[in-house]
Structure formats: C-alpha cells, structure tokens
Amino acid sequence: xxxxxxxIRSQTQHANLSTTRFIFWDVRRRLLCMLSATALCLVPSxxxxxxxxxxxxxxxxxxxxxxxxxxxxxxxxxxxxxxxRNDTRSTPLxxxxxxxxxxxxxxxxxxxxxxxxxxxxxxxxxxxxxxxGHEGVVALLKQHGAK
Numbered sequence: 586x587x588x589x590x591x592x593i594r595s596q597t598q599h600a601n602l603s604t605t606r607f608i609f610w611d612v613r614r615r616l617l618c619m620l621s622a623t624a625l626c627l628v629p630s631x632x633x634x635x636x637x638x639x640x641x642x643x644x645x646x647x648x649x650x651x652x653x654x655x656x657x658x659x660x661x662x663x664x665x666x667x668x669x670r671n672d673t674r675s676t677p678l679x680x681x682x683x684x685x686x687x688x689x690x691x692x693x694x695x696x697x698x699x700x701x702x703x704x705x706x707x708x709x710x711x712x713x714x715x716x717x718g719h720e721g722v723v724a725l726l727k728q729h730g731a732k
Contacts, residue, residue: 616687616728641665649677652686658694674705682710682726685719690726698732 620650645665650654657677663665668676678698681689690710694700711731714722 590724608643617646642669645669645677646671646680649680649686652681652684652685654686654688654690655694657689661692661696663697667698668702669694670704676702676704676710678702679704679708679710679713680718682722683713683717685717685722687719687725690722694725694729700726700729 678693711726
C-alpha cells in the first residue's frame, strides 16, 4: 500500500501551538482520509516532542480483510484499537472470523478482542464463523469464551 502524506502547518499567535492537518492518500484504493489534529510543536526551551493522534482503524480493517497477520500485529503495536468498530458496528474479530483468517483471529484474541461483541444486527464473531463453516475459528473462539 503506497501512502503519500501532505503536511500543512499554520502557526497560531499563542505560545508554541500549531494546527496540523494531515492528508493521507491511499493510491491503490483512491481513499482520501483527512485528519485534523492540534499538536504541540517542539519548544526549544523544554524540548517536548510533537505528538499526533491518528485513527488507525481503517488500516486495521484492511489488514484483517487481507488476512495479513503481520500488518495486523504492527498496527496493534502502533496503538490501533483491537475493538474498533466499522460502519456496521462490526469489530476486526468479526471480520476475521467471517473470512476464516485463523491466525488473525488468534492474534486479535491474544490482544484482548471482545469475543462476545455484536454488530448492529446482533451478530457475533462466533455466529459469523459458524455460518461460513470456519470450524477452526469456531473452536478458537469457543476456547476463549465465545457464546
């Protein structure tokens, strides 16, 4: 996945604050995601590092759908929310279970994914795995307390 980042900074008149806007462009999907954050610039006398909060959920869902356990692990290590929700209120665990990605399911469970969470239609990861016949995923979810 190729991502281009454009950084636009406009200084405020107070202290050492700046408004920073990041535009991420995913060339492969032509997905434009604009995020705004107020960041603390480096203050020479104090030396504080700049910290920007970025929602990694869309990238986590992409990696889960692809069954890429390496990317999923990297995103979780960078702070992606293991129990984040998409537009249908599904979690990454539900998506991985529906697609039968056993290693991704194992990884998400190891990172404390909510095994009994339900989406907007009341469907859980276990229900998805059962409907689509992913027996390995069903067994794994039941071992972790899925009902």
